[in-house]
Amino acid sequence: MLTELGHFALILAFAVALFQTLVPLVGAHLHRPGWMAAGSAAASVQFLLLAFAFAALTHAFVTSDFSVRLVMQNSHSLKPMLYKVTGVWGNHEGSMLLWCLILALFGASAAWFGGALPPRLKARVLAVQGGVGVAFLAFLIFTSNPFLRLARPPFDGQDLNPLLQDPGLAFHPPFLYLGYVGLSMAFSFAVAALIEGHVDAAWGRWVRPWTLAAWIFLTIGIGLGSWWAYYELGWGGFWFWDPVENASFMPWLISAALLHSAVVVEKRESLKSWTILLAIIAFGFSLVGAFITRSGVLTSVHAFATDPERGVFLLAITVVLTGGALTLFAARAEALSSKGVFSLVSRESGLVLNNVLLAVSAFVVFVGTVWPLVSELAFDRKLSVGAPFFNMAFTPFMIALGLVLPVGAMLPWKRAKVGRVLRQLMPAAGLAVAIGAAVWALGTGRTAGGPLGLALGAWLVAGSAVDLWSRTGRSGAARLLRLPRADWGKAVAHAGLGVTIAGIAGMLAWESEDIRIVRSGDTVTLAGYAVTLNSVAETQGPNYLSTMADVTLADADSGDRIATLYPEKRVYPVAGMPTTEAAIDNGFLRDVYVVIGDPQEGGGWALRTHVKPLANWIWGGSILMALGGALSLSDRRHRVAAGARRGSAAGVPAE
Numbered sequence: 001m002l003t004e005l006g007h008f009a010l011i012l013a014f015a016v017a018l019f020q021t022l023v024p025l026v027g028a029h030l031h032r033p034g035w036m037a038a039g040s041a042a043a044s045v046q047f048l049l050l051a052f053a054f055a056a057l058t059h060a061f062v063t064s065d066f067s068v069r070l071v072m073q074n075s076h077s078l079k080p081m082l083y084k085v086t087g088v089w090g091n092h093e094g095s096m097l098l099w100c101l102i103l104a105l106f107g108a109s110a111a112w113f114g115g116a117l118p119p120r121l122k123a124r125v126l127a128v129q130g131g132v133g134v135a136f137l138a139f140l141i142f143t144s145n146p147f148l149r150l151a152r153p154p155f156d157g158q159d160l161n162p163l164l165q166d167p168g169l170a171f172h173p174p175f176l177y178l179g180y181v182g183l184s185m186a187f188s189f190a191v192a193a194l195i196e197g198h199v200d201a202a203w204g205r206w207v208r209p210w211t212l213a214a215w216i217f218l219t220i221g222i223g224l225g226s227w228w229a230y231y232e233l234g235w236g237g238f239w240f241w242d243p244v245e246n247a248s249f250m251p252w253l254i255s256a257a258l259l260h261s262a263v264v265v266e267k268r269e270s271l272k273s274w275t276i277l278l279a280i281i282a283f284g285f286s287l288v289g290a291f292i293t294r295s296g297v298l299t300s301v302h303a304f305a306t307d308p309e310r311g312v313f314l315l316a317i318t319v320v321l322t323g324g325a326l327t328l329f330a331a332r333a334e335a336l337s338s339k340g341v342f343s344l345v346s347r348e349s350g351l352v353l354n355n356v357l358l359a360v361s362a363f364v365v366f367v368g369t370v371w372p373l374v375s376e377l378a379f380d381r382k383l384s385v386g387a388p389f390f391n392m393a394f395t396p397f398m399i400a401l402g403l404v405l406p407v408g409a410m411l412p413w414k415r416a417k418v419g420r421v422l423r424q425l426m427p428a429a430g431l432a433v434a435i436g437a438a439v440w441a442l443g444t445g446r447t448a449g450g451p452l453g454l455a456l457g458a459w460l461v462a463g464s465a466v467d468l469w470s471r472t473g474r475s476g477a478a479r480l481l482r483l484p485r486a487d488w489g490k491a492v493a494h495a496g497l498g499v500t501i502a503g504i505a506g507m508l509a510w511e512s513e514d515i516r517i518v519r520s521g522d523t524v525t526l527a528g529y530a531v532t533l534n535s536v537a538e539t540q541g542p543n544y545l546s547t548m549a550d551v552t553l554a555d556a557d558s559g560d561r562i563a564t565l566y567p568e569k570r571v572y573p574v575a576g577m578p579t580t581e582a583a584i585d586n587g588f589l590r591d592v593y594v595v596i597g598d599p600q601e602g603g604g605w606a607l608r609t610h611v612k613p614l615a616n617w618i619w620g621g622s623i624l625m626a627l628g629g630a631l632s633l634s635d636r637r638h639r640v641a642a643g644a645r646r647g648s649a650a651g652v653p654a655e
């Protein structure tokens with residue numbers, strides 16, 4: 001019964017989304033306050049209905065109701081409770097219900113916290129958000145209904161994909177969807193502004209918190225996905241340029257550009273058309289990501305579905321929403337005239353350069369991702385675009401971005417003297433060069449990438465510190481803690497990028513690897529560590545069988561034991577699928593990464609050992625970037641209501 005009520009709530013939510021799309025939009029056009037106000041109520045009701053539907057589906061998973069087809073296909077009675085719950089979104093239909101729920105949550109949040117927005121702008125934003133909801137709810141109801149029943153329920157289910165039965169993947173999709181779908185708010189604000197034909201500084205203040213929140217969630221989601229791939233897949237890497245990884249990375253890059261561009265709109269009322277375009281493209285890339293993961297046109301270990309019919313529906317949604325917004329942009333862009341002027345050397349120019357580098361980087365990733373599909377369709381040739389292309393084409397733009405970021409962050413608005421800023425940054429530059437030279441002198445000399453990457457990371461971290469200090473003026477340290485949270489957030493986020501770059505450079509440049517056949521009692525020596533295989537035993541988990549190794553990690557010189565590691569090979573009988581569980585001794589400066597392989601015919605086991613310098617800096621930098629974003633978001637100047645009050649006081653025109 002609860003399942004049928006959830007299905008009914010889903011259909012009602014679709015009807016409410018239609019109401020939310022049409023009534024406020026018509027009310028804004030006809031200047032009818034009651035019709036405009038109805039959008040807020042509709043947004044709240046839509047969210048409550050979808051929350052009930054999601055709760056009903058969760059109940060079916062938790063109680064192992066195998067009469068529901070989705071539960072039968074993605075759960076099992078012996079599965080731990082955590083993975084019963086995460087099974088709700090560990091599949092195509094459930095993940096799309098989560099997508100729609102988050103979409104409604106953002107629309108309802110705009111209704112709850114946007115009370116000081118001009119009524120017509122608010123009505124149009126909610127209408128556009130409702131229109132996006134209509135598209136995805138139609139997709140969910142007509143092609144991906146999660147509440148379908150089975151006429152003859154089985155005794156037990158088919159279990160969830162074993163790769164998804166992991167804490168990292170339990171929380172990765174919700175954060176990623178909060179980022180993907182969060183960009184719909186920037187899209188809705190952009191389309192509403194195009195309908196009105198008006199963008200000003202207040203609009204920049206309104207759109208920034210939504211974009212910043214989406215960027216924070218994307219950062220956390222991408223970081224969790226990278227961390228999961230590192231320890232769960234057994235490959236030992238952190239990024240593989242997989243199409244689905246790229247699908248999340250492209251909106252992250254564009255939303256970062258949008259954040260910086262919106263600053264120019266807010267402070268100088270310039271780059272209005274460009275900022276609107278970025279808001280459309282950012283959500284457009286989110287739609288492209290949904291298409292890639294669910295259409296089957298590109299192969300990926302992360303894909304949810306491979307149904308061409310669903311792919312066509314998602315492609316139609318992408319074309320209608322993005323194409324319609326771009327058409328409106330082409331028709332109304334001339335009305336978005338910029339007021340502010342600035343010189344070639346200024347904060348504005350620095351942010352323009354930042355935007356260009358981020359946008360071109362995203363375009364490079366996009367071309368590399370879709371080129372195999374284009375090649376097959378246009379030239380009937382099957383090609384594979386892998387890491388060598390992305391590393392060569394993408395890395396130079398990131399290096400350039402890292403070099404200019406500290407300089408651009410310290411340039412004054414409107415007109416600046418770059419020499420003065422460079423003089424302030426000389427200590428940071430000296431520190432970066434010294435670190436790079438020291439690492440080169442102490443290293444093996446195999447590659448210059450490691451020292452250069454560490455130098456670039458040090459440049460970003462030290463440059464962020466200099467930027468913070470320069471804002472204290474003559475007060476010095478006494479004023480440091482009283483600086484606005486937005487200033488601290490910017491510095492922490494930029495420093496986090498530097499830490500991540502340093503971690504990537506260190507891991508790629510100085511990783512050591514050993515693969516060999518070992519027997520019990522054998523020792524492998526690698527990069528100053530001794531790895532001894534003590535034994536291999538068969539064990540049983542809650543819903544899997546495990547071949548677990550007992551491995552001792554010790555210092556190769558002194559023989560002192562550092563840790564005992566337990567790498568595993570698991571087999572999930574219900575799904576009939578094996579997984580590799582790496583054992584990792586984490587450290588601040590390195591990870592020791594051990595993987596047990598298959599038994600060998602002549603006896604012994606395949607053992608793979610890695611020493612990965614600075615591996616945890618990659619995810620530590622991601623945490624710092626997200627923390628920096630959260631600090632900025634907590635600044636009262638960046639809250640929607642605060643910005644809206646200022647905009648209302650200035651008399652923002654409705655048309």
